[in-house]
Amino acid sequence: MEKTRVLFLCTHNSARSQMAEGFLRAMAGDRFEAQSAGTEKTSVNPLAIRVMAERGIDLRGHASKVYDGLMQEHWDYLVTVCDDANERCPFVPGSVKRLHWSFEDPSRARGTEEERLHVFRRVRDQIEQRLAEWLRNR
Numbered sequence: 001m002e003k004t005r006v007l008f009l010c011t012h013n014s015a016r017s018q019m020a021e022g023f024l025r026a027m028a029g030d031r032f033e034a035q036s037a038g039t040e041k042t043s044v045n046p047l048a049i050r051v052m053a054e055r056g057i058d059l060r061g062h063a064s065k066v067y068d069g070l071m072q073e074h075w076d077y078l079v080t081v082c083d084d085a086n087e088r089c090p091f092v093p094g095s096v097k098r099l100h101w102s103f104e105d106p107s108r109a110r111g112t113e114e115e116r117l118h119v120f121r122r123v124r125d126q127i128e129q130r131l132a133e134w135l136r137n138r
Contacts, residue, residue, distance in 0.1 A: 003033040004138070006077040013038030013064040015048040016081040016103050019124055022057040023131050031138070037067040039084070045107050051120045055128070081127070101130050 006024060008017040017036035024034035041064045049059045079099045103126055109119035 003031060004076045005033045005074060006035075006079060007067075007070060007075045008034065008036040009038065009067055009078060009080050010036075010082040011039050011084045011105075012042040012107070013040075013066070014042045014045045015107050015120070016105070016123065016127065018044050018048055018059055018062050018064075019052055019127050020079065020081055020131065021062070022052050022059050023055075023128050026055075026057050027131060028135055028138075035065075035070065036062075037065045037070050039067065041066045045120075047106070047113075047116060047120045048124075051117065051124045054121075055124070099134075101127075103127060 008020040008024075010017040013036055017038065021034045021036040024032050043064050044059055044062050049062075052059045075096045077099060078096050079101060081101050081103050082105060083102050103123050104119070106116070106120040106123040109116040
């Protein structure tokens with residue numbers, strides 16, 4: 001059976017899309033192939049790696065990617081996880097289903113490390129909950 005292919009897209013591919021990719025692989029990797037990309041390339045945020053490790057999901061091997069090289073591939077779903085990526089998202093050929101799930105950018109959090117971790121955990125939990133709800137209908 002061919003897996004349903006899902007591409008998560010955000011601006012920098014440093015936190016939200018990386019977390020969504022990691023969660024989908026962990027929650028339903030037997031049915032879904034997940035990848036993520038950004039409209040700009042940076043690096044995976046160390047705090048995203050840390051809060052996902054708290055859930056037993058290892059993002060240490062992930063790298064930030066730009067969507068250019070992935071747009072020619074077949075995707076069943078394209079999920080934008082930030083408003084900027086939704087507005088800047090390119091045309092995707094084929095019959096891709098586009099979804100938009102707007103999440104706060106935890107990389108913009110300020111304060112102590114613990115305060116920033118709190119924001120990362122909140123966004124992580126929101127992404128996990130949204131994916132769980134979506135998967136119940138698949």
